[in-house]
Amino acid sequence: MTQERQAGKVVEKMTADRVVGLDAHPYMFTAALVTGRDARTATIEKVYDRIPLEQLERVMKTATTPEDVIVLEASGNAFSIVARLAAIGRHALVLDSAAAASIGKRYAITDKIDAVKLARVYISGLADIVWTPDAKAAERRELFFAYENAKRDSTRMRNRLWNWFSSHGMKTPKRQRLSNPETFQAIASLPRWTPLEREILAGMANMYIEIHALRRRLYAVIASEVAKDPAILKMIRLLGVRNIVAFAVAAFVGDITRFANAKKLVAYFGLNPSVLRSGEKGGTGTLAHCGRSDVRSLLIQAAQSILRYGNDSTHKWAVALKMRKGVNIAVCALARKLVVAIWYLLSGHFTPLKEANQKLRIKLTKLASDIGLKTLKNEGYKSARDFIEEKVLILLQTT
Numbered sequence: 001m002t003q004e005r006q007a008g009k010v011v012e013k014m015t016a017d018r019v020v021g022l023d024a025h026p027y028m029f030t031a032a033l034v035t036g037r038d039a040r041t042a043t044i045e046k047v048y049d050r051i052p053l054e055q056l057e058r059v060m061k062t063a064t065t066p067e068d069v070i071v072l073e074a075s076g077n078a079f080s081i082v083a084r085l086a087a088i089g090r091h092a093l094v095l096d097s098a099a100a101a102s103i104g105k106r107y108a109i110t111d112k113i114d115a116v117k118l119a120r121v122y123i124s125g126l127a128d129i130v131w132t133p134d135a136k137a138a139e140r141r142e143l144f145f146a147y148e149n150a151k152r153d154s155t156r157m158r159n160r161l162w163n164w165f166s167s168h169g170m171k172t173p174k175r176q177r178l179s180n181p182e183t184f185q186a187i188a189s190l191p192r193w194t195p196l197e198r199e200i201l202a203g204m205a206n207m208y209i210e211i212h213a214l215r216r217r218l219y220a221v222i223a224s225e226v227a228k229d230p231a232i233l234k235m236i237r238l239l240g241v242r243n244i245v246a247f248a249v250a251a252f253v254g255d256i257t258r259f260a261n262a263k264k265l266v267a268y269f270g271l272n273p274s275v276l277r278s279g280e281k282g283g284t285g286t287l288a289h290c291g292r293s294d295v296r297s298l299l300i301q302a303a304q305s306i307l308r309y310g311n312d313s314t315h316k317w318a319v320a321l322k323m324r325k326g327v328n329i330a331v332c333a334l335a336r337k338l339v340v341a342i343w344y345l346l347s348g349h350f351t352p353l354k355e356a357n358q359k360l361r362i363k364l365t366k367l368a369s370d371i372g373l374k375t376l377k378n379e380g381y382k383s384a385r386d387f388i389e390e391k392v393l394i395l396l397q398t399t
Helices: 053-063 078-087 097-101 111-124 135-167 181-188 195-228 230-237 243-253 262-268 293-309 313-325 327-346 358-371 373-378 384-398
Strands: 002-006 009-013 018-024 028-035 043-052 069-073 091-095 273-278 281-287
Touching: 018 053, 018 078, 018 111, 028 053, 028 111, 043 053, 043 111, 053 078, 069 078, 069 111, 078 091, 091 111, 135 195, 135 243, 181 195, 195 230, 195 243, 195 358, 230 243, 230 327, 230 358, 230 384, 243 293, 262 327, 293 313, 293 327, 313 327, 358 373, 358 384, 373 384
Parallel strands: 018 069, 069 091
Antiparallel strands: 002 009, 018 028, 028 043, 273 281
16 A cells, blocks of 8 residues: 555555455454455455454454555444554555445345455445544544533433423523523422422433533633644634634644645535536536535534624625525535635635734633633633733734
8 A cells, every 4th residue: 555645635546465344343343355456356365254343453463464455434433443453553444434335235234245345345446535533633523522412412401491391381580591500499499399390300400500511611621722722723713713613623624735625625514516417407506415514514603603793805795695695505605615714724825814803802812711710820821811912922923
C-alpha cells in the first residue's frame, strides 16, 4: 500500500497481493485472506470464522504480514479495531458502509461471505476509503456525541415533565427554571399532590436535574476546548459560529488538507445540490443530504442565526434571495457559504483580522461565561477580562 497526494488529498494505491476482509462484531470477527489483484479472479486463501474478538491481535499477528491490507466496513467499533491493529504493526482501512453493503449475495448472508465480499470490493476499487480520525479528533467526537446525547435526554425529560404537569392541569411557577431544585420543592409542597404523586415528581425531578447538570458540564468542557485551541477559536470570528459549531466542525473535519477545495467540504456536510441528469432530462435538485447530518443541522441553525441577526453584505444577499426563492433556499445557501468560508479560514486563505469588533468581544465574553469564572481562575486567569484580552491577541495573530 502506498500513498500519493492529488490536490491536497491522500489517495491510497493498492500494491499488496493479499487483502484481508475483516467482518467484525462487538464480540467476534471473521477474517478472509484473499489473494490477487483482480476482484473476479482473486482466490480465497484462508478464512478464520467466528473468532472471539479478544483474540484479534493474536490471530492477525500470526495470519497476516505487515504488507497485507486489512479492510473492514464502517461500523461502531471500526476505528477502535483499526487502532488495535495499528498497535501490532498491521495496516487497516475502513470502507464506506453504503458502497460496501450494496454489493452482496442475496441467497445467503454469513460472516464468511461478508468478509470475502469486503476484500473483493476493496480490490475492485468500488468503495471509498473512510478517513480514520486521529486520536485527538476521535476524542473530540466522543465529547460531541456525549453532549448531544445529554442535550437530547435533557429535552426529552423536560418535555415529559411538562406533559405530566399538563395532565394534572397545572403550570410551573413563572420566572423559575425547571433545572432549579427550588422550583420542584415549591411544586412538591402544593397540597394537591398525593404521597404517590410526590414520589413520581421527585423521581422525575432528580433525573432531569442530573441530566441537565451533565449537559452544562459537557458544554463547559467544549467551551474550554474551543478556547485552548487557536485553530478552533479562530472560527468564532465568522458570523453565526459559536462554541458548538466550531467544535463540531473541528471534530469531524480534522485535517483540512484532506479536502482539496471548498466544494469537497460542502459535499462532506451534504449541503451540495443533488444532480439527476440522464439523456436530455434532469438537472440539479434538492440538497444531497449525504455526509454528516448532525453537523449539517448545526450549520443550518447557524445560517438561520445569520439571517435573523446579521447586518452585513452577506445578510443582505440572503434576504434578497429569501424574497425571491423562499426562506429554506436562503438558509441552505447561507449554510453553504458558511462552509466555504470555514474552508478558506482553516486553509489560511482568509483576510487577516486587524481588530476585534464588538460582536467578536461579545462572543468571547459568552465563551468565558460558558467556561465559568472558577475554571478560568484555576487556569491562571485573574478575571474574565484577562481571558478575553488574551484570546483577542491570539485571534489577531492566528488569522
